[in-house]
Amino acid sequence: MFDWSGRAQRIVLTALIFLGLVMPADSQTKAPTVVSVSVSGNAHIPTDRILAVVRTKAGDPFDSAVVQEDLRSINDLGFFADQAPPVIKQRPEGVAITFRVIENPVVTRINFTGNAHVPADTLLALMDTAVGQVFNLKTYQQDVLKVNSYYDKIGYGGQVPTHVADVNISPDGVLALSIREGLIVRNVLISEPPLGDPLLNPNLIRSVLLTKPGTPYSEDQRDKDVDRLKDLYKQYDLQIGDFEAGIDQSSIDLKAGTADVRYTISVMRVGAVEITGNTITHDDVIRRELRLRPGMLITDSGVRRDYDRLNNLGFFEKVELNDKPGPDPSKPALHTLDWQVKEQRTGTAQIGAGYSGGLTGTGLTGTLSYSQNNINGTGDGGSIKLERGARITDASISATIPYVGKTEASQKYSLGGTIFTNSQTNYYPVYVVPTPTPAPQATAAPANAPVEVSILPPNNSAATQVSGVAATYQARSTGINLTTGRRLNDILRASVGINVSSVESQALVPTPYYFGNSNDTSLVGNACASGTSILSTSCQDTSALGISAPSLAVTEAGKSYALHSLSLGFGVDNRDDVFNPRRGVNATFSDEISSKVFGSAFIYDQYVLDVAKFFPILKLSTFGLHFRGGTSTGSIPTNKIFTFSDQDLRGYTDVFYGTDEALFQAELRVPVTSDRKFAVVGFVDSGGTRIRGASAGIDTNGNLVNYGQFIFHSDVGLGLRFDVPQLGLRTIRLDFAKGSQGTHTAFGIGQSF
Secondary structure, three states: OOHHHHHHHHHHHHHHHHHHHHOOOOOOOOEEEEEEEEEEOOOOOOOHHHOOOOOOOOEEEEOOOHHHHHHHHHOOOOEEEEEEEEEEEEEEOOEEEEEEEEEOEEEOOOEEEEEOOHHHHHHHOOOOOOOEEEEOOHHHHHHHHHHOOOOOOHHOOOOOOOEEEEEEEOOEEEEEEOOOOOOOOOOOOOOOOOOOOOOOOOHHHHHHHOOOOEEEOOOHHHHHHHHHHHHHHHHHOEEEEEEEEEEHHOOOOOOOOOEEEEEEEEEEEEEEEEEOOOOOHHHHHHOOOOOOOOOOOOHHHHHHHHHHHHHHHHOOOEEEEEEOOOOOOOOOOOEEEEEEEEOOEEEEEEEEEEEEEOOOOOOEEEEEEEEEOOOOHOEEEEEEEEEEEEEEEEEEEEEEEEHHHHHOOHHHHEEEEEEEEEEEEEEEEEEEEOOOOOOOHHOOOOOOOOEEEOOOOOOOOOOOEEEEEEEEEEEEEEEEEEEEEOOOOOOOEEEEEEEEEEEEEEEEEOOOOOEEEOOOOOOOOOOOOOOHHHHHHHHOHHHHHOOOOEEEEEOOOOOOOEEEEEEEEEEEEEOOOOOOOEEEEEEEHHHHHHHHHHOOOOOOEEEEEEEEEEEEEEEEEEEEEEEEEEEEEEOEEEEOEEEOOOOOOOOOOOEEEEEEEEEEEEEEEEEEEOOOEEEEEEEEEEEEEEOOOEEEEEOOOOOOOEEEOOOEEEEEEEEEEEEHHHHOOOEEEEEEEEEEEEEEEEEEOOOOO
């Protein structure tokens, strides 16, 4: 390889010595005049181009300093491998100067070695040096800068001083460049704490890297490693908070061309949690729902869980997370989670009226209610409801405290209570109970002749409904419920409740009709009147059903009974949205125990299992499955009977009841708008009830029915769902269904399950 700089120094030194010999010693002597300036030794570079950089001109006084600059200027042209000292000859008129040069070879070929990743054509395209040109040192130096810049750009920067490790041009013009693209990886080092916080096993991390021992290291390869590492950490529900990778400078061996590569990875952790946008809800009410706290790992599932928990409070119209660096700039792996909320109205006042006509309707009713689930921003809730109509009276006051106290231990508990009183009157058609011996028909009986009837068709003949006659069924209950809950974790909770209430019921039928008689032992609770008076207008409500069933408790009409019970519950809820879920499970199991030990007039256990499962399908749609099953032991009062209304079996107007129940529902919920506030629904319902131990009876079509076995009713239909946030209503439900008895339109508030 040529040493152009050293050669130039020797030329200048020689010229100075020469000039020192030829110049007069007396500094006052006049300098000779330059009579000519010429160049020798140039075969391809025009003389004019060389002389264009020479300041010494014919007619100028000879100046050795200027000649020295001219030598440097000629050398700076870059075309010459060497220069001989200039020839300075005396002439009568002065001196003649001849600059002598040795040209570089003409480039005949350019060869590259060591360029494993960059093709020779790409390197040639970067260079101005070309075949057929005199090799120019200045041009070559610029070419080296371009090659280095290109390698830096594609990810090989900072590894070696220059990527052109050596250059040589032979006398016949073959230019050979030795390329060193990057260092070869000797070891891959994964920084452990305190330098890094990789969390995952170093061998697991190395297994996904493209950078491996024996391969060239490049920033491009490192960037690909970053993507692979992000995917790896995502598999473990983690995020990379800070990442550094590069050559370990202390390990570089330029002679061997190797070095160690160090990867410093720190998982993302919570540095701080901020709450913004809340003007009513207290910060601590929001913070107690958040599970990601300073120092904890930030995971996708953790962020989604906290979002769901805030959204499920029902306090906010919008919940957003702003993930920002900090709070400590020296620790970039720490991030600040800024939860931005927009509050919505949490109190709802309702005034309404309704009418349901017909024999079994409730008549005209009016409703006045108010509920607040975030009292003074504390997260506590309360409600009051008053409903009064011709056939219904309902009043209740409820309060809930979802978190008791301020300590972590106390906030695992919740409290709730309801004081209530309600009464309802229903009207039912009645059916003639034929006597064992032939008797005149009811319509032909003499005035005031007693006629035995029942609410359910009797089982010993075809049903005969009494025209224009209805039974009046009245039920009343008053009491208080108290419940305390215990959070076992974020999705599991248990509860214990106490119910203290008084219940009464009676069935009335106008004379001359009556329910049962004192000698009829086939009916449960058969003493409808004392002695032989069978023209009673009331009787035991179970007798009125006309069903013999030990599962129904015997109660005297109009008499109050103490109903004291203990309720045990267990629930699992991991739904992403409790108001409009897309995924998750909500399951509850409860057991209500009534016993004389508690001072109750009834002895029974009533079990209920309710499970709903939601699956996200298509883009925004949800498929939901729901099962509710209930059963009982002992004898239950009629006001504890399970019932299916049009809120359960949406294709029916009749109410189905029993001591045991089984309900199956499936829904496909398809949002029409992107915010999922308006949706269409397709659904299927199938539900059955039975009265445990009941005997067979005849239905309204004259068919023999065993009420002691499950009797199922099914429907299919379409529905609409829409939110009215202005009224504080999350979901209004309107369903059109077809059952076995025709079609029906059902209206409700909230999802069906």
